[in-house]
Each structure stands twice: as C-alpha cells, then as structure tokens.
Amino acid sequence: MKNEAKILLQILRHKKIRRKELEKIIGVNPSTMTYLLDKLQGYIDIEEELPTIGKPPQFVSISKNAWTILAVSVGREKIRAVVYNGKGEELESAEYRVKSEHLNNEAMSELLKRTIEKFYDFDSVGIAFSGNVVDGKVESRILKLKNYDPVKSLKLKSLGIPYVIISDVEAIAAYESKTSGKERVFVLNYGTGIGACYYEYHALFSRDEFKNIPLGHLYYGGNEKCYCGAVGCLETVASDYAVFKKFTKQDIRFVDFIEHEEDYWTELKQIRNITKNGDESAIAIYRNLYKEVVEKLAYVLGNASMLLEVDEIAIYGEGSSPLLAEALEEKINSLSPNFNVSVRHGSVSDAVERGISLEAAVNLVRRKFSK
Known part of the structure; x- marks a missing residue:
C-alpha cells in the first residue's frame, strides 16, 4: 500500500491529526512527509495551531473537495440517500417510504434505482441494508430479500466507481x-x-x-x-x-x-x-x-x-x-x-448514512491510492 493511501486512511480514522504523528506512524522523515503531502494537494487541508511559542504544530485533515460520497440506507420504514463531501458535510439528500409492495428483490431494486438516479457526479457509493450481508449478497427477512445481489441488480459496476455493501448495524458500528x-x-x-x-x-x-x-x-x-x-x-x-x-x-x-x-x-x-x-x-x-x-x-x-x-x-x-x-x-x-x-x-440520526459513507471513502482510498 502506498504511503499516500496510508496517510489518507489515518486521517479518515482521526478526522484531524498532527503532522508529526503522521510522520511517526507512516515511518518517514519531515522532508518525505512534505513531498507526500504535496502529492495529496486537493485531498487534504493543512492548518497551524495558534497561538503557540516557536514553530506552530501542523494538523492535517481531509479537504471538503477531496471527494463526494453517495450513502444509501435501506430499512423497513424508509430508504434515505445522502451525498457527503470530504468533510462529511451533507450536500443533498432524498428519502422514500418503504411499503409492503416494495418487500421483494425486484421492487426493492426499482426503488433503489430511482433513488440512486436522483444523484450524479459522486466518487464512491455505499449501501447499507437492514438484514445480513455476506460477500455483497443481502439476506433480509424484514425486507423479504433473498440472495439479493445489489451489485448486479443495480448495475453498480457500470458506474465505474468503488462501491461497498454492508448491513445498517455494521454501518452504525463503523461510525461509532x-x-x-x-x-x-x-x-x-x-x-x-x-x-x-x-x-x-x-x-x-x-x-x-x-x-x-x-x-x-x-x-x-x-x-x-x-x-x-x-x-x-x-x-x-x-x-x-x-x-x-x-x-x-x-x-x-x-x-x-x-x-x-x-x-x-x-x-x-x-x-x-x-x-x-x-x-x-x-x-x-x-x-x-x-x-x-x-x-x-x-x-x-x-x-x-x-x-x-x-x-x-x-x-x-x-x-x-x-x-x-x-x-x-x-x-x-x-x-x-x-x-x-x-x-x-446515539443521538446522531444519520449514523447509518455517515457510517456507510466512511466505509465507502475507505474503499475509495484503497482503490485509488493503493497501487
């Protein structure tokens, strides 16, 4: 894994981290870190802590323009989709009620397609389902989804961007x-x-x-x-x-x-x-x-x-x-x-969406910067 990916993954976990700590974790000297951070321009923000005596410490965080993530939560009561920027700020959202007629593979796919098609120009997508997700396949008794393959059904590969499929409670745990x-x-x-x-x-x-x-x-x-x-x-x-x-x-x-x-x-x-x-x-x-x-x-x-x-x-x-x-x-x-x-x-009402967006961002970094 390239050092650029390691840096971004570390920031994703900490939100904001001292440059000196990054140097220690990644195992590089200050000049190499300067080189790496220069390569990540557009993905990161660097700020100095003031006031202080001597050279102020630098903190590194993800830039709001680093990427946009589409996060979709699928529950028994509703589907909610949110687009977040690199800072985790909500840019736009949409919500649909899930009714009894949607509780099957085909109808759920149609509802999800309509949801995703409302958005464009995002860099990674994550979908969290109420139920159990193993190897990208969804088994959800509460949603009546059996061996549901959202990657195939929603043609996620045709989007040409990274994607991640997990359960809603896994997304909450990731957020926590x-x-x-x-x-x-x-x-x-x-x-x-x-x-x-x-x-x-x-x-x-x-x-x-x-x-x-x-x-x-x-x-x-x-x-x-x-x-x-x-x-x-x-x-x-x-x-x-x-x-x-x-x-x-x-x-x-x-x-x-x-x-x-x-x-x-x-x-x-x-x-x-x-x-x-x-x-x-x-x-x-x-x-x-x-x-x-x-x-x-x-x-x-x-x-x-x-x-x-x-x-x-x-x-x-x-x-x-x-x-x-x-x-x-x-x-x-x-x-x-x-x-x-x-x-x-957990007072955060959109923890599922935020959790899946973080997992989608991690997947994006691994895909884009690992080789």
Missing part, C-alpha cells in the same frame, strides 16, 4: 468506531427490529472485523411466531411491536405488523414522540410502556456484554431514546454484580 477512536464497539439498532454488531478495529491498513449479531432472533420465549419462521424470538416480545401492542391494545400478530408496518406509522410516531415536550407525566407513561421491554432487553444485553467483554453499549434506531438508554443501563446493572455496563443513546 471511526468517530470515537475506540478499537472495540458494541452497538444496538432498535426499532421494529432488533439488530446488533460487535466491531473490532485491528490495524489501520488491514480490514476491520464486523460481527453482525441477529440479536432480535435469539430465543426468549412465548408463542408468538416471528417473520423468520421461528417462535419466541426476542423481537416478538421486546421490539417496538411489543410497545405498540401495549399502547394501542390492538390484537395483532407480529408477522402482520412487520409486513404492513406502514399502516401503523401514525401510532408508532405517537409512541416515539411521547416525551418530546419533557413533561413528567409523559415520561411516566413512556417508562410504563417500555417497562417489560427494558426487562427483557436488559437480560439479553447484560449477558452479551459479558460474552463480548464490553463495558459500553451504544443504542441507535427509530425506537431508541435517551430514556430507553438510561432505563436499560439501570436495569442491566441491577440484574447481576457481574454486569458493569454503560448504555449511551
């Missing part, structure tokens, strides 16, 4: 790691589905490791059939579905709820907005609605924290909130003296 600098992160994506990812950063110039965990399909008990075909999955008793049933008192099956989720968006929005005004009575209603959900999730997450040896969980997703994170942390640590976990609400 690259913005926090942590080498190990565990994230939960919570909504009508429940997904999790354990992410390990091994080394800057090797591929990071994602462990996509189908947390929502762990067996918890009960007689509710899941859309995956099993009975007793965690999602049937601890997702937004369980809260929805308690809130509306509707007698609805989980499979029907998932397949026709758009019919219940009004009530879901009501539930998720209960605490918007910060009223104490509303907070009490919220806590009551989520009481059983918190108890079940806390049991699973507490055990997962021990298995993975993590002491922090970041929770994202349409159904997440600061109150849910707070309640989960309190409940987890009350269950056993062996549990010592902090649960943090």
Whole structure:
C-alpha cells in the first residue's frame, strides 16, 4: 500500500491529526512527509495551531473537495440517500417510504434505482441494508430479500466507481468506531427490529472485523411466531411491536405488523414522540410502556456484554431514546454484580448514512491510492 493511501486512511480514522504523528506512524522523515503531502494537494487541508511559542504544530485533515460520497440506507420504514463531501458535510439528500409492495428483490431494486438516479457526479457509493450481508449478497427477512445481489441488480459496476455493501448495524458500528477512536464497539439498532454488531478495529491498513449479531432472533420465549419462521424470538416480545401492542391494545400478530408496518406509522410516531415536550407525566407513561421491554432487553444485553467483554453499549434506531438508554443501563446493572455496563443513546440520526459513507471513502482510498 502506498504511503499516500496510508496517510489518507489515518486521517479518515482521526478526522484531524498532527503532522508529526503522521510522520511517526507512516515511518518517514519531515522532508518525505512534505513531498507526500504535496502529492495529496486537493485531498487534504493543512492548518497551524495558534497561538503557540516557536514553530506552530501542523494538523492535517481531509479537504471538503477531496471527494463526494453517495450513502444509501435501506430499512423497513424508509430508504434515505445522502451525498457527503470530504468533510462529511451533507450536500443533498432524498428519502422514500418503504411499503409492503416494495418487500421483494425486484421492487426493492426499482426503488433503489430511482433513488440512486436522483444523484450524479459522486466518487464512491455505499449501501447499507437492514438484514445480513455476506460477500455483497443481502439476506433480509424484514425486507423479504433473498440472495439479493445489489451489485448486479443495480448495475453498480457500470458506474465505474468503488462501491461497498454492508448491513445498517455494521454501518452504525463503523461510525461509532471511526468517530470515537475506540478499537472495540458494541452497538444496538432498535426499532421494529432488533439488530446488533460487535466491531473490532485491528490495524489501520488491514480490514476491520464486523460481527453482525441477529440479536432480535435469539430465543426468549412465548408463542408468538416471528417473520423468520421461528417462535419466541426476542423481537416478538421486546421490539417496538411489543410497545405498540401495549399502547394501542390492538390484537395483532407480529408477522402482520412487520409486513404492513406502514399502516401503523401514525401510532408508532405517537409512541416515539411521547416525551418530546419533557413533561413528567409523559415520561411516566413512556417508562410504563417500555417497562417489560427494558426487562427483557436488559437480560439479553447484560449477558452479551459479558460474552463480548464490553463495558459500553451504544443504542441507535427509530425506537431508541435517551430514556430507553438510561432505563436499560439501570436495569442491566441491577440484574447481576457481574454486569458493569454503560448504555449511551446515539443521538446522531444519520449514523447509518455517515457510517456507510466512511466505509465507502475507505474503499475509495484503497482503490485509488493503493497501487
């Protein structure tokens, strides 16, 4: 791998890094670093820290004009596409609701094609799906995608630019790691589905490791059939579905709820907005609605924290909130003296899009500067 690629990958992980630190990591002297940075003009910004005594230290960051990345997130509720510049600033976006008629390979491809065709002149593209992604193929029960090949179906190769396909929870984990600098992160994506990812950063110039965990399909008990075909999955008793049933008192099956989720968006929005005004009575209603959900999730997450040896969980997703994170942390640590976990609400609403854009930028650097 060329030193130029190493420099850009290092900056992508740190956002901004001292020139002296770069020299140490890359293993070059100051004059060689000057030569390399000159070659990267247009891709990087160099600024000096002021005020200071003596020669001010230089900091290197990615230039906003370095590239444009198209990031697309595909979930059960919506598809959202965003174009970011090199600084991660949003340039333009588009959003589409995902309805029951879109839940198959062909219809999803058409919706994604219309989404991507709204944009032009981007240097790399990344797509994150709700579900499991292995070798670029998507298996998503919640989206009803079977052996779905977005590269072939969307003709991504014909774009002539790098592309990356991962799951939405992997994108969140990538965002968490690259913005926090942590080498190990565990994230939960919570909504009508429940997904999790354990992410390990091994080394800057090797591929990071994602462990996509189908947390929502762990067996918890009960007689509710899941859309995956099993009975007793965690999602049937601890997702937004369980809260929805308690809130509306509707007698609805989980499979029907998932397949026709758009019919219940009004009530879901009501539930998720209960605490918007910060009223104490509303907070009490919220806590009551989520009481059983918190108890079940806390049991699973507490055990997962021990298995993975993590002491922090970041929770994202349409159904997440600061109150849910707070309640989960309190409940987890009350269950056993062996549990010592902090649960943090991921307040960044576009973490999936930002995470996949970072992965797409990494892929672009490796393709363009590695040889």
